[in-house]
Amino acid sequence: MRLDKFISDGAALTRTQARKIIKQGRVTCGETVIKDPAFHVDENDDIYMDEDKVTYKRFIYIMLNKPQGYVSATEDKRQNTVLQLLDESYSRYKLFPAGRLDIDTEGFLLLTNDGELAHNLLSPNKKVGKTYFLKLQNSVSDEEIRQLEEGVDIGECITKPAKAQRISPNEIKLTITEGKFHQIKRMAQAVGNTVVYLKRLSYGQLYLDESLKTGDYRLLTEKEIEHLYNVYKRK
Numbered sequence: 001m002r003l004d005k006f007i008s009d010g011a012a013l014t015r016t017q018a019r020k021i022i023k024q025g026r027v028t029c030g031e032t033v034i035k036d037p038a039f040h041v042d043e044n045d046d047i048y049m050d051e052d053k054v055t056y057k058r059f060i061y062i063m064l065n066k067p068q069g070y071v072s073a074t075e076d077k078r079q080n081t082v083l084q085l086l087d088e089s090y091s092r093y094k095l096f097p098a099g100r101l102d103i104d105t106e107g108f109l110l111l112t113n114d115g116e117l118a119h120n121l122l123s124p125n126k127k128v129g130k131t132y133f134l135k136l137q138n139s140v141s142d143e144e145i146r147q148l149e150e151g152v153d154i155g156e157c158i159t160k161p162a163k164a165q166r167i168s169p170n171e172i173k174l175t176i177t178e179g180k181f182h183q184i185k186r187m188a189q190a191v192g193n194t195v196v197y198l199k200r201l202s203y204g205q206l207y208l209d210e211s212l213k214t215g216d217y218r219l220l221t222e223k224e225i226e227h228l229y230n231v232y233k234r235k
């Protein structure tokens, strides 16, 4: 690929900024200063900008603590989208949410431009576990917990086995492996209750970083990405 692409993708700069920096002689490949933005480099080449190593990023993975009031979409005519929460420098990556949280749901949303990974994560065959924290209007009985775990009738289907854990009389954690439309809210309704607050705490083996305030985000760590690749990407 061209050196200016490597620098702009690796250092989150626009192509114009990358070209300018290259022409200023601030970029080296190995020991050699390269001033030609079209110079050919490979993904694993040793490229330095102002003596800092630049790692080429083809794919981006962001953990967002989604706030209420934002839709899980790339565009929307009426509502704010989750992409509007990101810094402008991410706009070139064509990110999209891997999965959907309702506008009034908070918590872990993965934003990426890795279509293959997103497809695998969302595939019903992969049975990715997602844990939610729910505040309910009424207290939940042991019998209702048992029903939620065994499966309840949400109209289009009986839900698959889930795990429920009581936190307080009207708060539970619920782990499901499906992703039907409004599934958690409909499950609560099926046992005669109503969700008044919903937050996703985890997605597969990835847990929402507790240091992320609502509306904040961070890149996944190398370890988290490696985990996703091992489980959901390698054939």
Ligand code: URA
Pocket (backbone or CB within 6 Å): 100, 101, 102, 103, 105, 181, 182, 183, 184, 185, 186, 198
């Ligand atoms: N289930 C719901 O009802 N809403 C969500 O946002 C996610 C799961």
